[in-house]
Amino acid sequence: xxxxxxxAGFGTRLRPITNSLPKPLVPICNRPLIAWAVExxxxxxxxxxxxxxxxxxxxxxxxxxxxxxTATFHFSRExxxxxxxxxxxxxxxxxxxxxxxxxxxxxxxxxxxxxELSRARRERDALAALxxxxxxxxxxxxxxxxxxxxxxxxGSGSGEALMFAGSHVIxxxxxxxxxxxxxxxxxxxxxxxxxxxxAAIVDDGIxxxxxxxxxxxxxxxxxxxxxxxxxxxxxxxxxxDGDSLVDESAQIRGALVRSxxxxxxxxxxxVTDSAxxxxxxxxxxxxxQNCIVAHGVTxxxxxxxxxxxxxxxxxxxxxxxx
Numbered sequence: 345x346x347x348x349x350x351x352a353g354f355g356t357r358l359r360p361i362t363n364s365l366p367k368p369l370v371p372i373c374n375r376p377l378i379a380w381a382v383e384x385x386x387x388x389x390x391x392x393x394x395x396x397x398x399x400x401x402x403x404x405x406x407x408x409x410x411x412x413x414t415a416t417f418h419f420s421r422e423x424x425x426x427x428x429x430x431x432x433x434x435x436x437x438x439x440x441x442x443x444x445x446x447x448x449x450x451x452x453x454x455x456x457x458x459x460e461l462s463r464a465r466r467e468r469d470a471l472a473a474l475x476x477x478x479x480x481x482x483x484x485x486x487x488x489x490x491x492x493x494x495x496x497x498x499g500s501g502s503g504e505a506l507m508f509a510g511s512h513v514i515x516x517x518x519x520x521x522x523x524x525x526x527x528x529x530x531x532x533x534x535x536x537x538x539x540x541x542x543a544a545i546v547d548d549g550i551x552x553x554x555x556x557x558x559x560x561x562x563x564x565x566x567x568x569x570x571x572x573x574x575x576x577x578x579x580x581x582x583x584x585d586g587d588s589l590v591d592e593s594a595q596i597r598g599a600l601v602r603s604x605x606x607x608x609x610x611x612x613x614x615v616t617d618s619a620x621x622x623x624x625x626x627x628x629x630x631x632x633q634n635c636i637v638a639h640g641v642t643x644x645x646x647x648x649x650x651x652x653x654x655x656x657x658x659x660x661x662x663x664x665x666x
Contacts, residue, residue, distance in 0.1 A: 347447070355399070371619075377554055397421050429534060454509060454550060474509075485507040498539065508531070557636060618633070630643045631648045
């Protein structure tokens with residue numbers, strides 16, 4: 345079975361750190377966001393992967409090809425973002441002869457149950473089977489109603505109101521229903537018009553949307569706890585150090601508490617509940633609380649930073665509160 349990763353977004357809500365880095369390469373627990381998805385595919389023995397690209401495509405192509413030699417990648421560069429439906433339509437020649445394929449949002453961390461999705465779709469001969477989940481408290485979402493594995497509506501319907509997790513197994517019949525135009529959305533332009541042909545499974549396992557700095561930090565804390573507990577494997581080249589995750593090439597001479605340190609970073613200051621990316625230098629006298637430090641930042645002047653993204657924008661150090 346082939347799979348497609350939707351990776352063409354700008355990462356607007358994570359600016360400025362995504363101005364010079366495609367969002368799928370944003371590291372979380374020292375592992376780029378897209379690597380969480382690719383590794384999940386490989387564990388399921390899904391090795392032919394299609395990735396749509398738009399913002400800064402070259403580094404993403406290089407990273408995937410260099411890091412995952414056992415996978416076959418097809419890259420679809422979109423000069424204009426085409427949406428979920430348009431993105432699939434653009435690679436129709438790669439998918440239309442498959443019985444079904446997997447589609448996953450590359451800006452989420454999740455471990456979809458691909459076999460169960462495929463089984464649910466085939467048992468009902470459905471157009472698609474979607475992963476649904478109970479939403480986080482206070483989250484805003486479009487309700488998808490599930491009645492014993494059958495989707496009954498978007499926004500209204502019978503059964504339980506759940507949230508779409510962004511992973512689905514889709515029949516190649518989808519190409520009969522996609523609009524004949526460049527841009528379209530698979531939910532609004534297909535699924536909402538063919539609700540009776542949709543199946544669902546409910547999966548409340550690990551799931552994070554990395555859309556904002558706050559969501560990033562929530563995911564970081566949870567994934568770090570799972571890694572420390574041995575429930576998730578550390579990223580290649582990283583090790584558990586107390587309650588933190590540290591790249592083997594990092595130097596920790598200060599305090600690192602419930603945090604991550606990337607490759608070649610040096611920490612002499614006090615860092616708590618934060619993500620320090622590669623090639624950063626946190627001097628003695630610097631304290632960080634709930635921060636994202638990116639793009640080779642050096643913090644040498646005594647200071648305290650809290651709830652902020654700190655990165656280099658060219659030759660300028662930027663501190664963006666969140």
